[in-house]
Amino acid sequence: MILKLKYFGMIxxxxxxxxxxxxCANSSVEELNIALKNxxxxxxxxxxxxxxxxxxxxxxxxxxDNDEIALLPPFAxx
Amino acid sequence: MEKWNDKxxxxxxxxxxxxxxxxxxxxxxxxHLLLDKVGECGQEKLKAAKxxxxxxxxxxxxxxxxxxxxxxxxxxxxDFDVVDESNLQRQVLFSVSDIGTNKAIAAKNSxxxxxxxxxxxxxxxxxxxxxxxxxxxxxxIIVDGTDNFSTRYLVNDACVKTAKPLVxxxxxxxxxxxxxxxxxxxxxxxxxxxxxxxAGSVPNCSEIGVIGVLPGLIGTQQANETxxxxxxxxxxxxxxxxxxxxxxxSQFTVNIDRNEEQIMLAQQIDFxxxxxxxxxxxxxxxxxxxxxxxxxxxxxxxxxLQIIDVREExxxxxxxxxxxxxxxxxxxxxxxxxxxxxxxxxxxxQHGVRSLHAIDYLKxxxxxxxxxxxxxxxxx
Numbered sequence: 059m060i061l062k063l064k065y066f067g068m069i070x071x072x073x074x075x076x077x078x079x080x081x082c083a084n085s086s087v088e089e090l091n092i093a094l095k096n097x098x099x100x101x102x103x104x105x106x107x108x109x110x111x112x113x114x115x116x117x118x119x120x121x122x123d124n125d126e127i128a129l130l131p132p133f134a135x136x
Numbered sequence: 137m138e139k140w141n142d143k144x145x146x147x148x149x150x151x152x153x154x155x156x157x158x159x160x161x162x163x164x165x166x167x168h169l170l171l172d173k174v175g176e177c178g179q180e181k182l183k184a185a186k187x188x189x190x191x192x193x194x195x196x197x198x199x200x201x202x203x204x205x206x207x208x209x210x211x212x213x214x215d216f217d218v219v220d221e222s223n224l225q226r227q228v229l230f231s232v233s234d235i236g237t238n239k240a241i242a243a244k245n246s247x248x249x250x251x252x253x254x255x256x257x258x259x260x261x262x263x264x265x266x267x268x269x270x271x272x273x274x275x276x277i278i279v280d281g282t283d284n285f286s287t288r289y290l291v292n293d294a295c296v297k298t299a300k301p302l303v304x305x306x307x308x309x310x311x312x313x314x315x316x317x318x319x320x321x322x323x324x325x326x327x328x329x330x331x332x333x334x335a336g337s338v339p340n341c342s343e344i345g346v347i348g349v350l351p352g353l354i355g356t357q358q359a360n361e362t363x364x365x366x367x368x369x370x371x372x373x374x375x376x377x378x379x380x381x382x383x384x385x386s387q388f389t390v391n392i393d394r395n396e397e398q399i400m401l402a403q404q405i406d407f408x409x410x411x412x413x414x415x416x417x418x419x420x421x422x423x424x425x426x427x428x429x430x431x432x433x434x435x436x437x438x439x440x441l442q443i444i445d446v447r448e449e450x451x452x453x454x455x456x457x458x459x460x461x462x463x464x465x466x467x468x469x470x471x472x473x474x475x476x477x478x479x480x481x482x483x484x485x486q487h488g489v490r491s492l493h494a495i496d497y498l499k500x501x502x503x504x505x506x507x508x509x510x511x512x513x514x515x516x
Contacts, residue, residue, distance in 0.1 A: 109390045131338065135307040136282050
């Protein structure tokens with residue numbers, strides 16, 4: 059299946075892009091996160107939340123084709 | 137939160153709501169009075185409202201400017217810092233002559249020129265577990281314009297404890313986040329980010345830069361949300377995080393659910409003993425990256441570790457108690473999937489030199505959880 063990934067803030071800098079289509083076998087949010095950490099080693103030390111179709115879901119939630127996944131880091135600045 | 141209902145801010149009459157606008161005020165706020173959704177009643181609500189703005193920096197300046205212009209009757213400003221020349225690129229309340237002046241004072245001086253009908257309370261101090269609760273209790277809404285996680289968690293928890301809505305904004309280079317926390321059983325900051333980021337992992341504006349107009353974009357949205365809450369108009373931005381991208385002129389919205397465990401956690405934190413700098417890893421929490429054999433013997437009793445032997449398979453001695461996995465140095469690149477990223481990983485070799493090479497390589501791969509066994513396994 060194809061997932062539509064969106065990266066924000068430092069995450070976009072770490073992976074070098076703001077969007078991408080990510081092809082993977084059927085997987086859960088947790089499995090996708092592991093796949094992303096394997097693809098982008100810098101993610102391992104970063105703090106972020108994963109939203110699926112604009113909501114935060116359980117790590118075990120299964121993803122569907124065309125889901126929109128956002129990796130959102132906290133911002134410190136003010 | 138009895139002062140709040142679905143018609144917005146409604147304090148008991150003893151607290152001043154209903155205090156009529158003077159003729160001068162009616163003139164000044166005439167464009168508000170013309171609006172059905174504000175009118176005289178709304179303007180009186182604004183006049184009676186008390187808002188505390190934490191930090192008079194990039195976000196604080198536009199928030200303060202619009203709240204003061206709108207006629208919010210009492211505005212608290214807390215900031216311990218002084219105006220620096222490098223602030224003037226975005227902190228629009230300040231001028232060259234303010235350089236070196238405390239920001240709360242400089243902001244008040246500037247805002248008094250803007251609106252003489254507002255009461256400003258200034259606090260030239262750092263927000264802390266010692267002063268937060270007393271301070272927050274004197275206000276109806278708290279606006280977060282801080283620049284570090286330790287204060288953000290403190291502000292959130294103090295809002296939960298004192299049942300005050302929190303208008304949150306945060307910025308990073310060209311992107312900003314806005315939402316309203318802790319409003320009528322909505323989520324809190326901890327519901328969004330339960331874990332504080334590792335110390336130093338998320339830089340602030342002074343370290344990495346910020347486009348000057350960004351805090352203006354985010355701060356005015358915070359001011360807008362604050363005014364909406366006071367007036368009880370529109371839909372409060374509660375339960376939704378808006379991420380604004382200044383470069384694309386786009387907004388991304390994500391729903392945030394309330395997490396009762398996190399709310400409870402914030403309520404139960406003891407401000408007499410809790411150290412937010414420690415919680416955010418700014419103190420002591422830095423991981424020791426070297427350990428000796430004796431310390432390792434203790435550590436394996438108290439913590440689940442992964443222990444990796446980077447020697448060749450034939451090398452002796454083997455220490456069964458360590459339950460080490462063997463990944464010879466040269467084979468590390470093809471065995472990254474076996475190396476844990478979450479728990480502490482102790483790496484050893486014969487004398488502690490190859491293990492350092494392994495750690496150097498793994499750090500480049502994004503690992504930050506590595507500990508070297510000083511002197512190697514021969515010291516066991």
